[in-house]
Amino acid sequence: MIDAAAYTVVDRAEDEEALATVINGAAPAAMARACAARGLPFVHISTDYVFDGSGEAPWRPDDQTGPLGAYDRSKLAGEQGIAATGGQYAILRTSWVFSAYGQNFVKTMLGLAQSRDRLTIVADQVDGPTPAADIAAACLGLARGLAAGAGAPGIHHFSGAPDVSWAGFAREIFAQAGLAVTVEEIPAAQFPTRAARPANSRLDCSALEAQAGIARPDWRAGLTRVLAELAEAAG
Secondary structure (H helix, E strand, O other): OEEOOOOOOOOHHHOOHHHHHHHHHHHHHHHHHHHHHHOOOEEEEEEHHHOOOOOOOOEOOOOOOOOOOHHHHHHHHHHHHHHHOOOOEEEEEEOOEEOOOOOOHHHHHHHHOOOOOEEEEEOOOEEOOEEHHHHHHHHHHHHHHHHOOOOOOEEEEOOOEOOEEHHHHHHHHHHHHOOOOEEEEEOHHHOOOOOOOOOEOOEOOHHHHHHHOOOOOEHHHHHHHHHHHHHHHHO
């Protein structure tokens, strides 16, 4: 079973932590228990936000967690609940997910570019943007491996490469979309949000490639595909 459901409204979670914890913590643990009772593998998607964002080194799967906010705590609760079931599971921590669907940074930038030719974007938060299609493929690969008895159980990291700031991500979006938008870099302190975000969300994904043969995808190639999907949908 692959669990891709989540409460992902990070700022609202500060006021709805109980709800976020039910969806991100209790629900995946319950699903994992049901799978364990039936001998079924369970794959779950988690987040880089379980770390506090200190330093500049990429976070390894076995590094000490330190969630900064309610959403982050709820996702860590899910990880811990799944591990406690004793079943066969794989947890995939990922970051900065984007696609042609739903709300995400790519679609937000494209929307803002319709009315503005200059944007101020945070430059001191760094991570690897990750195409949702690549996450789906990684989850399928982990699930098939576990089902075959030759998989890679445990916690894994999976994010797009290369690591980049939000400002750098925005520049690539506008460049590929052919939009003349100037990006002005600002520190996160000048763009306050309800929930704190980790400054360093770089993920060390080397273990996943070594154990399961799943390499980091190039998010720039994924962005090209997403922009093509959006263009096709727009007619």
